[in-house]
Amino acid sequence: MPEWVQFSAGKHFQDLIAHLSGRSVPEILVMPIMLAVILGFICGSSLILIWAERKVAARIQNRVGPMMTGPRKLAEFSMWTGGLLQTAADAIKLLVKELIIPSKTDPVPFIAAPVLIVTVCVTAFVVIPFGPALSVSDLNIGVVHVVSISSLTVLSIVMAGWSSNSKYSLLGGLRSAAQMLSYEIPLIFALLGPILLAGGLSMQKMVLAQREYGCWFFLPSLLGFLIYYVASIAEVNRPPFDIPEAESELVAGYVSEYSGMMFAMFFLAEFANMFLVCSVAATVFLGGWLVPFMAVPEQMTPGYIALGTLVFFAKTSFLVFIMMWIRWTFPRVRPDHLMNLGWKYLFPLSLLNLLICAGVAVLKDVYKLNGWGVSLASLGALVFVLLLLQVVRVPRPTAFLEKV
Amino acid sequence: MDLIKKIPAYIERIPNGGILMTGLDWVLNNAKASSMWYMLFGLACCAIELMATGASRYDFDRLGMIFRATPRQTDLMIVAGTLTLKMAPRVKLLYEQMPDPKYVIAMGGCTMHGGPFYHDSYSVLKGVDKIIPVDIHVAGCPPRPEALLNGCIALQDLIKGEKVGRQRDRPGLRHIDPSTNLPLLVRPDTGLIRPNQILMPDQLRVLS
């Protein structure tokens, strides 16, 4: 097993500084610097993601999207090169906007909520392996860390909703709390399958386990991957599960009373969270930075690190793109349908997924069968079970839509 | 907050500060002009035209304009349609809920002088600039989307001419009664009494 991939980015940074200036960075400074780097990364990636979202939306709606902001010469070339500076302009504008704190709000939670949501986001990014040996800190509770830290997001939303002292914010906060609490459970259970297969919680171990397995974990736990993806769309409050900020009924949900920079922080966190859940999905189910058809070298090579990082970002961007696609294509789900879907369908199915994964793990580890073959067999078993469910006529996923 | 507003004035005093401020002006004005988020509301038939402008053929998003449903996050209010006296307090409230810097485009004849309702209407506010300051008037009944887009581009030019830290020239309100600080809907010189004289102050006092 190539140990070097668990090397942390903080160490790289220390080595680099030592190499350049011959001085060592004190340990206590490394983490703050790394967190600042993550914050910068989040801001940068959100700038790109927001632009991309608007372009994808425009393409889906047969428009061209932002074109006038940014280099005009490039915009003449194609719609995908227009408006490159749009998000930067938005950010600067939001910076100079007036900050309104309405007089009837509860100021402390009102101001703390956007700060908390960005902090949570930054902290959760600590364990994400952006490439081989490129996670800020490869904690050995990696997956649990992400899940538990991002469960605090709902706290920030509740705080925002309550302290705004407005009906719409409150309703948005309530809906979001209910939604996030119930979708967290299928989300965690869907992650349990790969955890079982990998036999560890650390993110880099997860990637290495997929290398050992010979196939990415979305194959043995396809159900888990789908459940995770659906539940994570609900977790980040994106359409079709955006009932907490539904524009047509709740103005803007819990962000109704936020203006200027504080709103920008919520906006930033939304996109950063989207990137976070997608990068977790890419790491846990799609092999993270593993380059397809290429062995991981035993020694650290900069080329492989670069390639791996590229592959990681490609996988994550693909998942993010699917999320945007879903957002602009599907209508919003009704709240009770949402709860039904989460509790009655996703949760039991995630248990089924856990069972399948356990079976695969036993066949692979105890009977020493080939990982690939076992995974394919598990897929077959899944299809069989689903067919069986069709035959014995338990309520089908569409049946509840007709009933209520 | 006051201090921040004074910073530009201080910067201009240092040598060559003017150049710095020009650069800053350019960046901020361009940012503001290319990201005018407008408020999602419409009052009458003009709103249909507003929607058409947002949709795929004309596409507001090209100018970086997207709608936000809450006034707290908008920069631009497009008053699209007939503003009735009953609705007027709400529109004024919405305007006041928007954070500075904020701009208003009055779209359609109704918002300028009452449009088709200019004569003999007891219920229509004849010109939204009686209650909120309007930057750009777009004529038409309804204006075509091209006209609205033209209005938006005119507003962008207006924003680009601003100076940071200076009070901007606003086309003010019309006919404000200095004693009550309320807009007058009755011509003060003739003292002509119309039904809305009784209606208006009651409705607008709630807000001021």
Next chain:
Amino acid sequence: MSEAIAFYVLSGLVLASAWSVVRNENLFHAGLSLILCFVGVAGIYVNLDAPFLGAMQVLIYAGAIAVLLLFGFMLTHDLMNAKQERNQHAAGIFAAVLMALVLIGTIAGAQWYGSSGQPVKFGVESLARRYMQQDLVSFEVVALLLLASLMGAVVIARKEEGSRD
């Protein structure tokens, strides 16, 4: 050294926020302080080399239970002015003294093991061994208990057969 500093800072945080839970007049603020308290306790766990426990503390207590609590507050009327009743001083003091006596008694009578060894590195396998082999019976009993309470909740919440709403 740094661990000791972290411990004292975190303990201060926990105590202060716990005090605020009890003394804060505003229910919502009390709830928020409770969450701060939970997070502080999680920090202490992490400081004691039990990161898994810390993460679980954040996930379950701060992220789920306390948020449900806040959820409850938000559904109450008159939300900005929800005040705590403060007429149970005598009972409170009595309970506190009793609790203190018990705690002091336990702490004074306990055998304290000091060890210079390093704490065990956390691994899921060790956790699983613990649950699935050593403590299997108690684990199952707890699971059964939870199941029973779950079923009880369902029975209470369930509407009568045939009655619509």
